[in-house]
Amino acid sequence: MHCPFCKHSDTQVLDTRVSEEGDLIKRRRRCEKCDKRFTTYERAELALPAIVKKNGSRVEYNRSKIVDSMGIALRKRPVSAEAVEEAIRNIEERLLAMGEKEIASDRIGELVMRELKRLDKVAYIRFASVYKSFTDIESFESALKELK
Structure with a gap:
């Protein structure tokens, strides 16, 4: 050194x-x-997979994007920073366990939704409404029924 x-x-x-x-x-x-x-x-430096976006472009994994999107969904919700950090670690561990060099961005969205569903139901609905692009009340109701 x-x-x-x-x-x-x-x-x-x-x-x-x-x-x-x-x-x-x-x-x-x-x-x-x-x-x-x-x-x-x-x-230890871990090689997380590259992200394949919906338009086919590839970008490096960026942890801050997950932190930011989860932060928006969890804004003013009673969830500790430690719980959020653990959820992000869970997502990254799953990404590493897949052993893939590339992963579709929608797969990451699904992992985020799974963790939000576990952490806070309201945050899950907030994230899902943007991620799944709810266009009508029926889509929103379907997501709510899924929680019950």
Whole structure:
């Protein structure tokens, strides 16, 4: 690891700690040349599949899009940030478990709907109304019946 201050290549690890979740390693380091200290973090990099949009274009997986859309659906609902984080982790674990290099965007929408249905029924209906593009009251009623 190069020192961020002087760019020297020899640094010494002073302390290593694993996060409570066990998915992150924090290391305190000291530069052998300038004696300054800094912290590095290590996390496993997982290859999530590329997303194939409805128009056929392909984009990289973007976690923030799921966070944002779930946040809109859950706005002013009594769901903790920890529960939302767990739901997003569940979605990502399912994506990884599929073992695919590409996945259709509608499959991700279905995974989000499944998690929202588990978290909060109102948020599920909010998301479904946009995702499924309800055009009439019958479509909306059908989604409500599905919840019962």
